[in-house]
Amino acid sequence: xxxxxxxxxxxxxxxxxxxxxxxxxxxxxxxxxxxxxxxxxxxxxxxxxxxxxxxxxxxxxxxxxxxxxxxxxxxxxxxxxxxxxxxxxxxxxxxxxxxxxxxxxxxxxxxxxxxxxxxxxxxxxxxxxxxxxxxxxxxxxxxxxxxxxxxxxxxxxxxxxxxxxxxxxxxxxxxxxxxxxxxxxxxxxxxxxxxxxxxxxxxxxxxxxxxxxxxxxxxxxxxxxxxxx
Amino acid sequence: xxxxxxxxxxxxxxxxxxxxxxxxxxxxxxxxxxxxxxxxxxxxxxxxxxxxxxxxxxxxxxxxxxxxxxxxxxxxxxxxxxxxxxxxxxxxxxxxxxxxxxxxxxxxxxxxxxxxxxxxxxxxxxxxxxxxxxxxxxxxxxxxxxxxxxxxxxxxxxxxxxxxxxxxxxxxxxxxxxxxxxxxxxxxxxxxxxxxxxxxxxxxxxxxxxxxxxxxxxx
Numbered sequence: 001x002x003x004x005x006x007x008x009x010x011x012x013x014x015x016x017x018x019x020x021x022x023x024x025x026x027x028x029x030x031x032x033x034x035x036x037x038x039x040x041x042x043x044x045x046x047x048x049x050x051x052x053x054x055x056x057x058x059x060x061x062x063x064x065x066x067x068x069x070x071x072x073x074x075x076x077x078x079x080x081x082x083x084x085x086x087x088x089x090x091x092x093x094x095x096x097x098x099x100x101x102x103x104x105x106x107x108x109x110x111x112x113x114x115x116x117x118x119x120x121x122x123x124x125x126x127x128x129x130x131x132x133x134x135x136x137x138x139x140x141x142x143x144x145x146x147x148x149x150x151x152x153x154x155x156x157x158x159x160x161x162x163x164x165x166x167x168x169x170x171x172x173x174x175x176x177x178x179x180x181x182x183x184x185x186x187x188x189x190x191x192x193x194x195x196x197x198x199x200x201x202x203x204x205x206x207x208x209x210x211x212x213x214x215x216x217x218x219x220x221x222x223x224x225x226x227x228x229x
Numbered sequence: 230x231x232x233x234x235x236x237x238x239x240x241x242x243x244x245x246x247x248x249x250x251x252x253x254x255x256x257x258x259x260x261x262x263x264x265x266x267x268x269x270x271x272x273x274x275x276x277x278x279x280x281x282x283x284x285x286x287x288x289x290x291x292x293x294x295x296x297x298x299x300x301x302x303x304x305x306x307x308x309x310x311x312x313x314x315x316x317x318x319x320x321x322x323x324x325x326x327x328x329x330x331x332x333x334x335x336x337x338x339x340x341x342x343x344x345x346x347x348x349x350x351x352x353x354x355x356x357x358x359x360x361x362x363x364x365x366x367x368x369x370x371x372x373x374x375x376x377x378x379x380x381x382x383x384x385x386x387x388x389x390x391x392x393x394x395x396x397x398x399x400x401x402x403x404x405x406x407x408x409x410x411x412x413x414x415x416x417x418x419x420x421x422x423x424x425x426x427x428x429x430x431x432x433x434x435x436x437x438x439x440x441x442x443x444x445x446x447x448x
Contacts, residue, residue, distance in 0.1 A: 010239030010313075021302055088313065148291065150313065151236035167261045167309075182260060183269030186388075192271030192294040193257030196274040199265070208262055210235075210242035215258070223441030227448050229395040 001112060003143060005206040009090035009151045017080045023073035026110035030219055031070065035079030049182060079223040083110055085147040092152050094144045094207075098221070100198060101175035103146055107169050112142035146170055150211035163198045166212030172204035230337060232334060234316050238376040241316035242309045247298035254342070255294045255335040261295065263306035270295045274342070287310055293342070308374040313439060317377055318370050325364040328371055328395045330357055337367030350404045353420065362398065365430055371395060375435030382430055387410070388422045391436035397428030 001015040001024070013032060016024055025073065026041070072081055085091070094101055096115055099171075118137040138144050148169045155161060157175060162182055171177075180199035181189035189195060200206060230253065233244040242261065246254055260269075271292040296305045310316065311331075317325070320338055327347075336342065339362050347360040361371045373394045380386065382400060387407075396402075401425040424430060 087351065099304065111387055117284045126313075138263075150240040150295075151242060152310075153242075153307075161262065162260045162265055164260055173379070182263065183267070185269070188269050188271040191292045192269060193292065194260055194294070196340060208307075210240045210261065211313055212261075212309075215311045219255075220437060220441050220444070223438055223445075225448060 002134045003093050003145070005091060012091040013082050013084045013148070014091055014093075014145055015080060015082050016110070018072070018074040018078060020074055022078075023071055024081070024110055025069050025071050025111055025113070026081075027108055028068040028070055030083040030085065030109055031072070032084045034072065035074070036179075037075045037077060037079045037199040038081060039073045039075050041073075042068050043071065044068060046123065052099070063146060076178055083145070085109060087149045089147060089211075090097060090152045091145055091147045092207065094138070094146060094170065096138060096140055096142055096144060098139075098141060098202040099204075099209070100137055101144070101166040101170055102140045102173075103132050103144075103170040104168055105136065107146045107148060108136045108138075109145040109147050111138065111144040114139040114140050115142040115144050146207070148207075148209035149213040150209045150217070152154050152207050152209055155206050155208060156204075157200055158203045159201070161200045161206070162213075163200060163206065163208060164194060165198060166214045167208045167210075168198060169209050171200070171206040174204035175200050175202040175206060178202070230368070232318050234339055237322065238315040240313050242307055243316055243318070244307050245335075246303050246305050247296070248303055249298055249301050252295050252297040252338055253306075253335055254338060254340070255296060256333050257292055258333050258372045259310065260294070260296070261407075262309045263356055264304040266298065266300040266302070266304045267306055268297045268299050270276075270297065274344075288435060295338075308370065310334055310384045311395065312372075312374040313435065314372055314374045314435070315373060315377045316370060316372045317379075317431065318367050318368055320363045321363065323364075323366060325362055325398045326369070326395050327398055328361040328363060328369075329393065330359055330361055331336065332371040332373060332394050333361050333363070333369075334369040334372050336363060337369075339365050339367035340369055346426050348402070350402050350422075371431075371435045373431070373433035373435075374437050374440070375433045378432045380430050382424050383426075383427055385423055385425045386430065388424060388430070389434060389436075390420050390422060391438050393422060393424075393430065394433050394447045395428075395431040397426065397430075400424050400426040400430065405422065411414060 177198040182194040350359045
């Protein structure tokens with residue numbers, strides 16, 4: 001499998017070249033174009049042919065992901081597939097080597113066959129954090145492609161670090177976050193418009209997005225008209 | 230202080246390295262990530278009454294943030310703006326620039342921020358009733374929706390409404406129709422701003438109002 005990113009970072013698309021019989025799983029609706037020799041199977045399960053996937057499909061919808069997965073397999077010879085997302089912004093490839101990675105709901109694009117995926121409830125704190133209540137937990141070995149609104153940049157944390165709500169894309173096992181304030185005073189954090197932030201503790205890498213789709217949404221809302229009746 | 234802008238022109242964000250005891254003043258909500266060793270102090274944006282006027286008349290934030298590095302090592306924070314687009318880091322050497330209220334992102338403490346009445350011409354042209362003036366010495370970070378075009382005006386220049394981000398204070402803004410009455414109404418340009426004088430202007434290649442009206446068609 002060969003993974004290449006094009007048109008970064010504003011309108012990133014990923015071009016994946018699969019060898020014969022190799023397959024990739026992508027979120028429903030992500031495919032832009034592909035070779036004619038691709039076999040597509042649609043399931044509610046990460047792994048093809050598995051039963052009882054209805055519940056996991058529903059859980060995924062809570063994580064702002066699509067209900068269905070598409071499994072693309074290059075049949076007789078190698079083939080290419082382009083994947084994209086609905087929001088403008090960057091995509092990156094996460095190489096999984098056994099360590100779990102937690103991905104913000106809505107940021108999952110695709111993963112290779114040996115990557116396992118679970119939708120996890122990440123606690124009521126996310127009602128306040130502005131992040132999704134359900135996160136995608138990736139484990140196993142292989143590649144996972146994620147997307148964001150804006151540029152994705154990594155920060156290696158050893159100790160503590162503050163990430164504003166709406167800017168988390170994914171983080172490694174070994175890190176954990178609690179809701180906190182920016183600086184030492186709640187008063188300054190709230191009056192200064194930073195409000196609640198995520199305080200990460202531990203050791204590992206976090207991937208942040210340069211812009212927050214929620215903040216952009218709030219910016220544009222006053223200019224939008226009500227639905228015509 | 231070291232400021233690096235990455236992600237230009239579509240998704241620009243600024244990485245700021247603060248040396249011990251250095252500080253940066255930012256627009257409310259501009260911080261995306263920061264080291265826990267940085268202290269945040271929210272201060273009134275120039276007095277309580279003035280601040281209230283700005284908040285309710287200009288839609289600006291009542292408070293601005295001062296991020297201070299109180300540790301003994303270099304500490305990092307990243308800053309962003311609400312809309313996708315470019316950022317510019319401009320060094321002021323005693324001169325003044327006028328900014329649209331939404332354009333301001335951050336400045337060094339040596340820069341003075343002030344809100345001024347921009348006049349009704351500015352209001353009619355969709356640029357708001359108030360403007361921010363930045364003066365003094367130090368770096369100013371400002372942003373836009375889309376890319377930023379910098380032009381030297383000599384004599385005059387016509388700018389469509391909603392595209393002006395920043396300009397030198399000696400320039401005069403006037404509102405006019407883009408052409409005759411009929412062509413102004415039918416060309417989609419409507420009112421435009423005529424900028425007169427000699428000085429610099431910074432323009433944005435997109436405008437939020439225009440984007441919103443395109444989105445509105447789907448509702």
